[in-house]
Structure formats: structure tokens, C-alpha cells
Amino acid sequence: MPKTAQKSTEKSTEKTAEKSSEKPTGRGSADVLAAGCLCWRRAGDGVEVLLIHRPRYDDWSFPKGKQDAGETLPETAYREVQEEIGLLARLGVPLPTIRYEVKDGVKDVHYWAAEFGPGARPTPDGREVDEVRWVSPDEARRMLTNRSDREPLAALVELHGRGDLATRPAIVVRHAKAKPRSAWSRAEGDRPLAATGKRQALAVTRLLQVWSPERVITSPWLRCLSTVVPYARKAGVKVRERPQLTEAAHKRHPRRAAAVVETMFDKDAPVALCTHRPVLPTVLKVLARHMPQELAGQLPAKDPYLSPGEMIVLQVARRDRRRVVSVELVKPYDD
DSSP states (O other): OOOOOHHHSSSSSGGOOGGGSOOOOSSSSEEEEEEEEEEEEEETTEEEEEEEEETTTTTOOSSEEEOOOTTTTTHHHHHHHHHHHHHOOOOEEEEEEEEEEEEEEEEEEEEEEOOOOTTTTOOSSSSOOOOEEOOOOOHHHHHOSSGGGGGHHHHHHHHHHHTTSSEEEEEEOOOOOOOOGGGSSSSSOOOOOOHHHHHHHHHHHHHTTTTTSSSSOSSHHHHHHHHHHHHHHTTTTTTEOOGGGGGHHHHOOOHHHHHHHGGSSSSSSSSEEEOGGGGGGHHHHHHHSSOHHHHHHSSOOSTTSSOOOOOEEEEEEESSTTEOOOEEEEEOHHH
8 A cells, every 4th residue: 555644644642753843943042953855856847856765754755864973064964865865965955944852852863955967866775765756846745754854845936936956066175274375384385284274174075975066275384175175075076186276376366266267157067166265255246246235235244264174165056157056054064
């Protein structure tokens, strides 16, 4: 007998704390953090979203799960999609976070959109998930067991209606922590990462995988190269060194650095750019030109703008490669 939303909602709420989601809470800190994706694909002029059935709870929901130790929330969302349905996601626009009560307290679930092509074949893991279905948004509304899941679904539908659901990531990274200038007497461009910076670079490598940039643009100074080259090597992506992004070149010719930043909007491919703190004011001015004022207000406005290893993740509309539709500030996990 096929599983249906009606069957799920008729089950006793005693089976799972997840089903206490009908009790929204206030906006203090959460006791439990989780993340997942609304996986979607094109269907004619519309879209379909992927629902999963979880036998443990006998419910229909989206791929999601609790944050593991040493993990950022974007990494959680990426991992959960891979573990539950066997697909490698590329995170898109962030969607509304939902909050509800569970047996361990208050739970926040952070969601992102994630687009898949017609060849994607989600496969249930057989433990957490025993069935998957591509359905229309209207059918998803009827099938979703937890009513709170309708909020990110509604946001996804609205984004599609505006033509802003299909996006590509454009990422700006501040290099990981370098050895202090006071402790370095050789060429400034050769100043290496500190021990903490080396750990941050590993974290940056893991985090960039979530958005899988296909172009990497960087200052050729060692501390920038050491931050992004490990990802590029692992992903098989070429690194484009741009001397205009160094501190020294930027100080002499900031417009040339700005021109390099503009190239992030020249192509449709996902891209990451790594540079230095003194260059960030110029970078931010360029980014702000590609987004509405309310989004520009989310960009950092005070020195140091980004902490070492931190990144700005933009989602750029694919139908208009020069227009940003979302902004996120993301720090890699730092032990």
C-alpha cells in the first residue's frame, strides 16, 4: 500500500518528538541545530521538489539532520543530502529557518535550496529513508507531515515565481590566519599561514565543497594560495592568480583590484575569490553594486570586515548573471 500524507498525519504524535513541530517557539537560542535542503528540479514551466519518507517516524519531509560536532550548518545540509538520498548537492539560496519544540528542547532547522538536473537519481539509504518522491509544490504541501515545513517550501515557490531560484554561487574568502607581521622579516608575499591558519585552510576546503566553485581567483601571495589551493586541487579546479588582489598592488591601484572582482560576474560558472583584509573595502563596494540596498546592508561595514578564513557567499541569478539575490556570511569551523 503506498504511503500517503494522510496516513502519516493520522499516526500518534507520541511516536516522535519531530511531530511536536505544531508548537512554534520564540526566538532565543536553540538547543538543537539541524540543516537540510529543499531539493528541486525543473518540470516544464514549473518545479518539482523531493520529499523523503522516514520509516522511523512514518512522516514525509525534506532531507535534513542534526549538526555534527566540528561541522558548520551548510556542511550539515550537504552531508545529510548525500547520506539520506545519495546525491551531492550544491547549496543555493538560503530558505527560512523553522523552529519547533522537540524532546531535547527547541530545535532550529536551517534550509537551503538545491537544484538537480533531470539525470539525478535519488536513492533512499534504506535506514533513515525508505522512499523518495518528486512532487509538485501543491502536492508537497498536502504530503508534508510537519506544517512548519511549508514555510521554506513557500519561499522556494516565491523565488521561482520571481525567476530567482536558479542561481550560482560567487564567494569571497579572506585568507586564513597568517603568521604575525612582527614575527616575519622576509618578503611580505611569502608570509605563511600560522598553525591556526593551516587548520582554518582545511576547514575552508571542506566548506567550499558545499558550493563547489569551478573557478578560483586569488592573490598570488602565499597566505591566499595556502587557503584556497587545497580546495582547488581536491576539486580539480584551475587557480587563477591575480597580482591586482595583493595588498601592495591594491594600495597603488585599487581600481585594478575592483576590475578583477567584477570578473566574478562575467561568467555563469560558480566562482571563489580569495584576498586580503585591506582589499576588502574595494571588494565590498563592487559586490554592493550588484544587489539591492537591503541586501547590501547585510555586507560587513566595519574593519576587519571578515575574520580570517571567513567568507561571503552570494547567490547570483542565472537569468541575470550580474544580479545578486542572497548574501550569507559563513565562518569555517574553528577549533
